[in-house]
Amino acid sequence: MLTYSLDKTKGISLYEQLYSAIRGDIVRGTLATGEKLPSKRALAAHLEISVVTVENAYEQLAAEGYIRSEEKRGYYVCPVDTPPEPESSKLPPEPGEPEERRWFLDFVTNSTAAEYFPFDTWARLMRRTILDKSTDLLRPTPSTGALELRRAIADWLRAFRGMGVSASQIILGAGTESLYSLLIKLLGRDKCYAVEDPGYGKIAKIYESDDVTVRRIALDEAGLSAEALRRSDADVVHISPSHHYPTGIVMPIGRRQELLRWAGEKEGRYILEDDYDSEFRFVGRPIPTLFAADERERVIYLNTFSKTIAPSIRMSYMILPPHLLAAYQQKLGFYACTVSSFEQYTLAKFLTQGHYEHHLNRMKTRYHQKRDAVIAAIRAGLPRAEIMEQDAGLHFLVRLDTHLADDELQSRAAEQGIRLALLSDYYSDPRNAPPHVLVVNYSGIQPERLGEGLRRLNTIMEGNDHV
Amino acid sequence: MLTYSLDKTKGISLYEQLYSAIRGDIVRGTLATGEKLPSKRALAAHLEISVVTVENAYEQLAAEGYIRSEEKRGYYVCPVDTPPEPESSKLPPEPGEPEERRWFLDFVTNSTAAEYFPFDTWARLMRRTILDKSTDLLRPTPSTGALELRRAIADWLRAFRGMGVSASQIILGAGTESLYSLLIKLLGRDKCYAVEDPGYGKIAKIYESDDVTVRRIALDEAGLSAEALRRSDADVVHISPSHHYPTGIVMPIGRRQELLRWAGEKEGRYILEDDYDSEFRFVGRPIPTLFAADERERVIYLNTFSKTIAPSIRMSYMILPPHLLAAYQQKLGFYACTVSSFEQYTLAKFLTQGHYEHHLNRMKTRYHQKRDAVIAAIRAGLPRAEIMEQDAGLHFLVRLDTHLADDELQSRAAEQGIRLALLSDYYSDPRNAPPHVLVVNYSGIQPERLGEGLRRLNTIMEGNDHV
Secondary structure: OOOOOOOOOOOOOHHHHHHHHHHHHHHHOOOOOOOEOOOHHHHHHHHOOOHHHHHHHHHHHHHOOOEEEEOOOEEEEOOOOOOOOOOOOOOOOOOOOOOOOOOOEEOOOOOOOHHHOOHHHHHHHHHHHHHHOOOHHHOOOOOOOOHHHHHHHHHHHHHHHOOOOOHHHEEEEOOHHHHHHHHHHHHOOOOEEEEEEOOOHHHHHHHHHOOOEEEEEEOEOOEOOHHHHHHOOOOEEEEOOOOOOOOOOOOOHHHHHHHHHHHHOOOOOEEEEEOOOOOOEOOOOOOOOHHHHOOOOOEEEEEEOOOOOOOOOOOEEEEOOHHHHHHHHHHHOOOOOOOOHHHHHHHHHHHHOOHHHHHHHHHHHHHHHHHHHHHHHHHHHOOOOEEEOOOEOOEEEEEOOOOOOHHHHHHHHHHOOEEOOEHHHHOOOHHHOOOOEEEEEOOOOOHHHHHHHHHHHHHHHOOOOOO | OOOOOOOOOOOOOHHHHHHHHHHHHHHHOOOOOOOEOOOHHHHHHHHOOOHHHHHHHHHHHHHHOOEEEEOOOEEEEOOOOOOOOOOOOOOOOOOOOOOOOOOOEEOOOOOOOHHHOOHHHHHHHHHHHHHHOOOHHHOOOOOOOOHHHHHHHHHHHHHHHOOOOOHHHEEEEOOHHHHHHHHHHHHOOOOEEEEEEOOOHHHHHHHHHOOOEEEEEEOEOOEOOHHHHHHOOOOEEEEOOOOOOOOOOOOOHHHHHHHHHHHHOOOOOEEEEEOOOOOOEOOOOOOOOHHHHOOOOOEEEEEEOOOOOOOOOOOEEEEOOHHHHHHHHHHHOOOOOOOOHHHHHHHHHHHHOOHHHHHHHHHHHHHHHHHHHHHHHHHHHOOOOEEEOOOEOOEEEEEOOOOOOHHHHHHHHHHOOEEOOEHHHHOOOHHHOOOOEEEEEOOOOOHHHHHHHHHHHHHHHOOOOOO
């Protein structure tokens, strides 16, 4: 008869102790395949425990497949492998807090200052959402997002972007990157996707990680041309006509019309209009979207709230032309929406109650001031640099007066704690880039450090490393 | 000279009116390509407006590419197409509130009752998060998720699931579906993916929409077998060994070991263990995971908080075996995490402060009670039905006593307001399914309607439609 010493004082239930003991015997082969276990009653009497304890242990062993019960006959041991000797733990080390280099001055990272985010309003609306929407919050929203939020976005676009769209055309996603993946599924993985060169490098990487063919199309002074597209075999082109990153080019109307014509020439051609920072135009009216000028339903519009509200809010959206809606529903309508409904309903309130407009205006004013301050500091600190400004967006370009090659400049600056973004970083072949053009991503720059930082940079450019 | 009547009382700024008027003339061809515009000063005098107003209008037209400025010479009209006559608006109709059929009794939809969600606790932790984390909330979390939350999940899994994992192995995503897409990118789109047949149909649909080859592998009474896998050309298999949906099969230990051997036989083979409802086991210990038994680093574990907390919270995670971590970082580490950091930090507190354990225990008790009540009602209302129970999960099976074919049964029930899920719905070929087995997804059922609903069902099964 099976004999185990079970210990009532151990803090582990008797049934668990018995279960572990029998399982151990099965795994080690002490109890052989096919062997019959003692009856519950007999084992209980033998070990001086209750029948229920044995029953629970047997049930658990049966549930996990170590033994099987045969009606009216009893429990039998199932065939089980003897596992190899456990190796010493192969657990990877616990990660530490991510190592981040602390830069004295960082021209690369655009960041939102914490004090700009309307925490109080957001928290209040979230509380309101929990009170108003408790039942809705426990149901998934439609695949494309909560109707309430899509309507609020449509109203916003009508009032502030001059775009006439229906809520049914809007599809929400947790970040623009996740929308790219949906678009590839919608438009076809066999299509060829064109991106701008220079451009934001992550866009091409995302397309490539999704296993589609990517073409990098060289820009001219008006941006991407239909002519260059025609020379490629691209079917779909991803562009930022309102404000190209990093060159800052605003695509002129003539060029836009050419692109729309290119898209209309062949079935299956589409333009993905990434309107990522159109909200931050400091002078004049917003640049009209390509989407609004599109008569042939060839433009898909993409934008995000992560840049305008906070990066922690993963909410982006795309707008499909009407003829793609049925295909979307059929191919992708079964996907669950990736955005938390808490945040969807909160953002809907934030938009409809006017907080978003208010927030954007405040941000625009502050960015404009910061931009002016950074420009003034550069004029003072780098008098021979040429500032190339476009009154828009969260970056601008500065042509530096130096003979150093870009990589040399970058590595020497890094030694001095200065992280430089250079235009050549955004070219697939850096040799095609105009040299020593600094991309100033200014929103995260601490102005009080700019004087000292630019002094160091100046010394480096003059070929004197001793700062 | 250009002559426009501008109206100061119109509520639109003079510069916008002038901009629109000149743009209209360019688009209509009244102002021809290459034509020189009057000087700012001359036009201002002519229209009796300020030079600044003209300057703003010219700047906007130049920014959008309707005109270009030539230094010292003035502004010239650019080539622009005349757009076709605008068609009547092609805007798709505004969607109404989604039409949902109201069922008298719904056996298909598992839903979480609103009163189970710990709103107060969640709201309090969210407020706390906003206070504690204001700066962190404005920085994106690492691609794999906030370290704090990954550590909390690792601790939870160690304490309650017997799994030893490091936070560095955990990757968060906005829903399990988005993790499948990441996995395909990681393991390869050229691989062949096997799913269980019968199974949760959406899983195969998601793989197919991601353009990978999918094999549906027929189950036997112990679930998916290594033998059946070997007969297919599958490289990766997606299974739920702890509690299969919809059959409820718990994969026995012997079968698990066979699957692990299958995975170890060839480079590139992986098992995706979808542990979607393992938290709801009502009797005995939790079934150990396949991941924990895996000595060869061939198992990737997936689970979600959407099922245990609320579907509105889009938070799932996967655990990679250590040897895949470097490949993940290299291929996919540049992706932004899709989960809102608000909710990541809130969930971390929810886990570490013990609220999750408390919540799960309450849910388990309530589901257990509800399950017992539903089973009792079925025993009373359908005395000849055979209830097939497994003490786990949010569904169980009932073999109905009827001669009606499944589709007939389903459509007659629908006429009576009863929505039936039948086992055959989950088979790729319904003819392979045992007939008239009801899948009772009980968590959304209103028990007070069950008596009347089962009376109607009984009448239908007896072939008498007049209820």
